[in-house]
Each structure stands twice: as C-alpha cells, then as structure tokens.
Amino acid sequence: MSKVLVSDPIDQAGIDILSQVATVDVKTGLKPDRLKEIIGEYDALMIRSGTRVTQEIIEAGTQLKIIGRAGVGVDNVDVPTATRRGIVVVNSPEGNTIAAAEHALAMMLALSRHIPDANASVKRGAWDRNSFIGAEVYKKTLGIVGLGKIGSHVAAVAKAMGMKLLAYDPFISTERAEQIGCQLVDLDLLFQQADYITLHIPKTPETTHLINAVTLAKMKPNARIINCARGGIIEETALAAAVKAGKIAGAALDVFESEPLGESDLRSLGKEMILTPHLGASTTEAQVNVAIDVAEQIRDVLLGLPARSAVNIPGLGPDVLEELKPYMQLAETLGNLVGQLAGGRVELLNVRLQGELATNKSQPLVVASLKGLLYQALRERVNYVNASIEAKERGIRVIETRDASARDYAGSLHLEATGTLGTHSVTGALLGDKEIHLTDVDGFPINVPPSKYMLFTLHRDMPGIIGKLGSLLGSFNVNIASMQVGRKIVRGDAVMALSIDDPLPDGILAEITKVPGIRDAFTVTL
Numbered sequence: 001m002s003k004v005l006v007s008d009p010i011d012q013a014g015i016d017i018l019s020q021v022a023t024v025d026v027k028t029g030l031k032p033d034r035l036k037e038i039i040g041e042y043d044a045l046m047i048r049s050g051t052r053v054t055q056e057i058i059e060a061g062t063q064l065k066i067i068g069r070a071g072v073g074v075d076n077v078d079v080p081t082a083t084r085r086g087i088v089v090v091n092s093p094e095g096n097t098i099a100a101a102e103h104a105l106a107m108m109l110a111l112s113r114h115i116p117d118a119n120a121s122v123k124r125g126a127w128d129r130n131s132f133i134g135a136e137v138y139k140k141t142l143g144i145v146g147l148g149k150i151g152s153h154v155a156a157v158a159k160a161m162g163m164k165l166l167a168y169d170p171f172i173s174t175e176r177a178e179q180i181g182c183q184l185v186d187l188d189l190l191f192q193q194a195d196y197i198t199l200h201i202p203k204t205p206e207t208t209h210l211i212n213a214v215t216l217a218k219m220k221p222n223a224r225i226i227n228c229a230r231g232g233i234i235e236e237t238a239l240a241a242a243v244k245a246g247k248i249a250g251a252a253l254d255v256f257e258s259e260p261l262g263e264s265d266l267r268s269l270g271k272e273m274i275l276t277p278h279l280g281a282s283t284t285e286a287q288v289n290v291a292i293d294v295a296e297q298i299r300d301v302l303l304g305l306p307a308r309s310a311v312n313i314p315g316l317g318p319d320v321l322e323e324l325k326p327y328m329q330l331a332e333t334l335g336n337l338v339g340q341l342a343g344g345r346v347e348l349l350n351v352r353l354q355g356e357l358a359t360n361k362s363q364p365l366v367v368a369s370l371k372g373l374l375y376q377a378l379r380e381r382v383n384y385v386n387a388s389i390e391a392k393e394r395g396i397r398v399i400e401t402r403d404a405s406a407r408d409y410a411g412s413l414h415l416e417a418t419g420t421l422g423t424h425s426v427t428g429a430l431l432g433d434k435e436i437h438l439t440d441v442d443g444f445p446i447n448v449p450p451s452k453y454m455l456f457t458l459h460r461d462m463p464g465i466i467g468k469l470g471s472l473l474g475s476f477n478v479n480i481a482s483m484q485v486g487r488k489i490v491r492g493d494a495v496m497a498l499s500i501d502d503p504l505p506d507g508i509l510a511e512i513t514k515v516p517g518i519r520d521a522f523t524v525t526l
C-alpha cells in the first residue's frame with residue numbers, strides 16, 4: 001500500500017480520501033532535518049504553506065510521486081527540482097478564493113474602522129470613542145493589483161459597497177477588466193489615485209518589493225494598503241517607516257517576508273497597522289474545499305491516473321484532460337513505436353497534430369509523444385512532468401506543426417523521428433473515439449491496432465514474400481496473430497505489420513532480412 005505524509009494541518013475530509021488508497025501519517029511541525037530523514041518512506045506529501053519543500057527534501061524523497069499543496073501558492077515548493085525528478089506538484093487553484101478575498105475585504109474595513117484596537121480597548125475596560133474615528137469606503141477609490149480569481153471577487157464586493165475600482169494587471173484585457181467593473185490603469189496612476197490598495201498577485205521576481213520606499217512615496221497620505229497575497233511583495237521596513245511617518249494612512253498584512261513573523265518594526269505600530277498570521281485561507285469552508293480537492297488528486301496519481309491541477313504539467317487542466325485522455329494514450333503509443341523504429345539516438349521529433357487535434361489545447365499531446373519516445377530509455381522514470389526536460393537534456397529537438405485540413409480521421413497524430421540510424425514515421429488515430437489504430441508507417445497506409453509485440457518489414461511487394469516470412473517465423477515457433485500489408489503502388493515498396501503472440505527470439509531479425517525482397521525488419525514491444 002502507498003504511504004502519504006501529511007505535514008501541515010489538513011481537514012479530516014482530505015485524510016479520509018487519502019486513507020481509501022494509502023496509509024496516511026499526519027506529522028505536523030516537523031523540523032526540516034526530521035522531514036528529510038523520513039520523506040524517503042513516502043509516495044506522496046501533502047502540505048500547506050507551513051512546510052518548505054526544498055531541493056534537499058525532494059532529493060531525499062526517492063519514492064515521491066506527488067506533492068499536493070492544499071491551497072494556491074506553491075512558492076514553498078521547489079517546483080523545478082520536483083519537475084526534474086518527475087514528481088507531480090498539484091494545488092487547489094480555487095478552493096480558497098472566496099476565503100482569501102473576504103479576508104482582504106475584512107482587513108480593509110477593519111483598518112478603516114480600527115476594529116482590532118477598538119475591540120482590544122473595550123476588553124481592557126475602556127470606553128474610548130474619540131480615538132477610533134474611522135473612514136468610509138463608500139465612494140473611495142480601490143486600486144486592485146492583480147485581477148485574477150481573488151482580485152475579481154474583491155472587485156465584485158467592493159463595487160457593491162459603492163467603491164470606484166482601478167486595476168493593474170498586465171495579463172488581462174481592458175474588456176475583461178470592464179466586465180468586472182474596473183478601469184485598467186498603469187501602476188503609477190493606481191498608486192497616485194487609490195485610497196485603498198489591495199494586492200492579489202503572485203510573488204515573482206517582478207513583484208518582489210513592488211511596494212517600496214519609491215512607490216510608497218507616490219501614494220496619497222490617506223492611502224491604506226492591504227496585502228493578503230504573499231510576503232515579500234511589500235518591503236516591510238519601508239512600509240513601517242512610511243506608516244510611522246504618516247506618509248500613508250495605514251496597512252493590513254496577512255503575509256510576511258518571513259513566516260512566522262519575527263522581530264519586526266511592523267509590530268511596534270498602533271491602530272494604523274493590522275497584522276494577521278496568514279489567515280486568508282483559514283475558513284472551515286476553504287479548508288474542506290482544498291483538502292478534498294488535493295486529496296482526490298493525490299489519490300488519483302497514486303492509482304496511476306492523471307491529476308487535474310498539476311502546476312508542472314503545462315496545459316493539462318481538467319477540461320483539457322477529459323477531452324484529450326484517449327489521445328494522450330495514442331500519443332504515448334506512437335512515441336514509443338517511432339522511437340523503437342528509429343532505434344539509436346533520436347535527435348529530432350516532428351509532431352504533426354492533424355484535423356481536430358490542430359488546436360492550441362493539444363499541446364499536452366507533444367509531451368505525451370515525448371514520454372512514449374523516451375520510455376525505452378527511461379522506463380517508469382519518465383512521465384508527463386519530466387518528459388520535456390529529459391528530451392531537452394538528451395538534445396532531442398521537437399518541431400510541432402498543426403494541420404487542421406487533414407480529414408481522413410476526426411483527429412490524427414503523425415510522428416517522425418530522426419536519429420543516428422535514420423528517419424521513421426508513424427501516424428495514428430482513434431476509432432470510435434477510443435480504439436487506437438496505426439494508420440500509416442513510413443508513409444505506407446495501414447490500418448491495424450497496435451499490440452504488445454509487433455514486427456514491421458520494409459520489402460518489395462512481390463509474390464511469395466508473405467509465405468516465406470510466415471514459414472520462417474513458424475520455424476522459430478513464432479505465432480502470428482494478425483498481418484497487414486500497406487503499399488502505395490502494386491509491386492512497389494511496401495510495409496508489413498504483424499502482431500505476434502510473443503517477443504521475437506534473438507537472431508531472427510537477421511534471418512528475416514536475408515529473405516529476398518525484404519530490405520529491413522524491426523521488432524517492437526509496446
């Protein structure tokens with residue numbers, strides 16, 4: 001039975017799902033050294049933001065197949081190292097969207113009305129109404145940086161509260177922003193005009209310290225900043241200084257450069273600074289959502305099925321996956337076949353996506369083709385996660401073309417591999433939407449389902465060849481299950497595809513190529 005380590009607090013709903021297929025150990029608060037010591041026993045690791053999954057941890061996790069992040073941000077996981085080692089990294093992109101958006105809105109209102117400090121003062125026994133005069137958000141300008149899932153929900157609620165919305169997000173269109181009720185502006189204008197600024201962007205090299213002494217100086221003295229996205233987007237010392245000096249009116253932070261927050265100037269500020277301990281996703285509803293979402297994906301991957309929200313398999317979202325699933329198998333089979341026909345070291349793989357496959361959505365088929373191509377060399381070590389990297393490291397160039405006009409089948413895939421021993425090609429399609437058929441080998445039309453053991457010959461189309469080959473195979477006790485010849489012109493060159501019941505015994509290929517008229521022969525195992 002597989003083993004899963006859960007190293008951060010996860011809702012029981014997720015543990016119950018994992019327990020259907022694995023032994024689950026919940027060990028939270030592990031020190032990095034201890035995690036490194038034990039991770040080698042586990043097939044899967046489930047985390048939140050508390051566990052840092054570094055290169056060292058991943059390399060010690062020799063059995064790891066999947067790392068599941070019960071939440072959105074995977075910045076605590078060394079994704080490139082996981083990818084290189086073929087470990088799927090999954091998250092829950094939407095499970096805590098509402099929780100995080102509501103926390104940002106709560107922070108905005110709490111900051112405007114000094115709720116945390118007013119509450120603390122009443123609890124201390126005071127009744128001080130004058131120190132807590134607030135500001136209304138109605139008719140104020142909210143600047144939203146990052147108009148993705150969380151930013152969009154914040155926009156919808158803020159609009160209903162009567163706020164004017166500005167947004168900065170270089171990756172979304174003006175039309176989309178307008179649909180959400182936001183005016184898309186550049187960052188400088190947003191900084192200059194906003195009364196409230198809320199951050200909903202990932203932490204990237206571009207967004208690190210986006211809020212710093214220079215950008216803070218552009219803001220209005222009554223501006224208030226909310227960060228429920230990621231620590232490090234704000235330069236904390238510069239923010240503390242700006243708030244202390246009254247250059248801006250305040251800030252509310254849920255996330256910090258280093259968590260848990262250590263000694264910090266931020267702690268010394270009064271009611272103009274609200275700090276929460278990374279609570280954005282901490283609602284009962286969000287924790288159930290993310291736990292179920294990620295546990296289901298871990299379960300699927302442990303059962304050999306693909307994950308729906310893998311962050312390191314490009315383009316393989318749930319909708320695409322559902323549509324492409326049968327074609328992924330086709331691509332893998334063709335990749336494996338053409339790799340064996342080409343033999344030697346493959347240097348170039350041409351992938352032609354034809355008919356209905358000639359859409360941008362079909363990109364994962366290129367990865368699946370590479371996975372098949374590399375299978376003979378890497379066996380179980382190659383998967384959808386690391387196939388592209390492994391191919392690149394082996395110097396395999398990939399050329400991807402699309403031909404929507406190919407009409408023989410609804411969709412078909414053509415692979416051509418060029419290697420040190422020559423060039424070979426195969427084409428395949430699905431019959432009845434799921435049965436794989438080879439429809440072409442080296443330019444010769446055939447129509448056969450692939451089987452585990454196959455023999456292909458290139459020969460002259462002339463009387464007697466089939467009989468001679470049959471007798472030869474018979475003399476080696478090889479049973480033929482099916483056989484088909486593909487040719488372009490009568491008595492020209494032809495291809496023969498045979499399905500055989502067992503692997504071809506050693507030495508027989510050389511005998512086959514001695515049969516007059518047979519130019520070449522290839523045996524493959526699929």
Ligand SMILES: NC(=O)c1ccc[n+]([C@@H]2O[C@H](COP(=O)([O-])OP(=O)(O)OC[C@H]3O[C@@H](n4cnc5c(N)ncnc54)[C@H](O)[C@@H]3O)[C@@H](O)[C@H]2O)c1
Nearest residue numbers: 073100146147148149150169171200201202228229280281
């Ligand atoms: N505090 C919490 O507990 C909590 C909970 C959930 C999510 N988060 C964080 O909130 C952030 C947003 O999450 P989401 O689910 O909305 O993500 P998302 O991917 O849906 O949206 C992010 C948006 O940021 C935009 N963006 C990227 N780079 C940008 C840049 N340089 N400038 C401006 N915009 C840029 C993207 O185009 C996208 O629209 C993430 O950092 C996530 O980790 C925090």
Ligand SMILES: O=C(O)[C@H](O)COP(=O)(O)O
Nearest residue numbers: 048049050071072073281
């Ligand atoms: O990226 C996220 O999903 C949030 O930061 C939530 O983090 P958490 O799961 O540790 O609460």
